[in-house]
Amino acid sequence: MSWARNICAAGVLTVTSVALSSVAVLAGVVVSSSGPSAGSFPVGRQIGSNEPVTLRDGDSITVLDNGGTRVFRGAGTFVLSSQSGANRNRAFASLTTQRSATRARTGAVRGVTDTGEVSNPNLWYVDVARSGTSCQVDPANIRLWRADRQAESTYAVSREDQGEPSYSVTFPAGEMLAGWDAANPPVEGASYTIGTGNGAVQVKFVFLEEVPEGAEAMAQSLIANGCMVQLEQMAQALTVQ
Numbered sequence: 001m002s003w004a005r006n007i008c009a010a011g012v013l014t015v016t017s018v019a020l021s022s023v024a025v026l027a028g029v030v031v032s033s034s035g036p037s038a039g040s041f042p043v044g045r046q047i048g049s050n051e052p053v054t055l056r057d058g059d060s061i062t063v064l065d066n067g068g069t070r071v072f073r074g075a076g077t078f079v080l081s082s083q084s085g086a087n088r089n090r091a092f093a094s095l096t097t098q099r100s101a102t103r104a105r106t107g108a109v110r111g112v113t114d115t116g117e118v119s120n121p122n123l124w125y126v127d128v129a130r131s132g133t134s135c136q137v138d139p140a141n142i143r144l145w146r147a148d149r150q151a152e153s154t155y156a157v158s159r160e161d162q163g164e165p166s167y168s169v170t171f172p173a174g175e176m177l178a179g180w181d182a183a184n185p186p187v188e189g190a191s192y193t194i195g196t197g198n199g200a201v202q203v204k205f206v207f208l209e210e211v212p213e214g215a216e217a218m219a220q221s222l223i224a225n226g227c228m229v230q231l232e233q234m235a236q237a238l239t240v241q
Helices: 004-025 089-098 215-224 228-237
Strands: 028-034 053-055 060-065 068-071 077-078 126-127 130-136 142-147 154-160 166-172 177-179 191-194 201-206
Touching: 028 215, 028 228, 053 060, 053 068, 060 215, 060 228, 068 077, 068 228, 089 215, 089 228, 130 228, 166 177, 215 228
Parallel strands: 126 142, 130 201
Antiparallel strands: 028 060, 053 077, 060 068, 142 177, 154 166, 154 191, 191 201
16 A cells, blocks of 8 residues: 555645745735834745734834735734735736836826825836936836926936036926936946936946746845835835725
């Protein structure tokens, strides 16, 4: 009857493998944390769907799970599977759609939050008001985004190791998007100054070989490459009410 025992053992291994893979698939990703327990929940940590999360007074963690982000605040113990919210796959698809290099009009790019503030509606738009590393896919299709579209504005763009501004980018009045100079595509790893004076920001680019599928995979990729502005943007856009 050794063959029966072997079949039984194989079946147990298969079931165990499926169970383990399911746990991995269902794991949430911490995208921000603060408070006394922040060290126990660093950005990027995975939390299983049935794993208890115990927080203390003053704790706050944001977890990306099932395509949406939720904020848990202490004190208390929480379990992702009992806090399930609506799947935000459609919102994620809209956020990560790569737009055409042809300039989009204001109505197609405006995002308004519940507070009335204008938010960056696409993960691949580079916010000219935020410094940081920007993960991108296509260096020939970099789009700059601004929140205030009222008047025409021009931003000087210079590569840090080249000194003087190499060119300028102009946003026409009424528009939030402007294209990066196609003749000077950004170089990976180089630091660029956008704007002048106190309003200037520093942006460094990382180019992804492929776009991760799913919000959780995208979050892990952004974290691994240090693209924290986009991680914050995604977490806010995918918040489950």
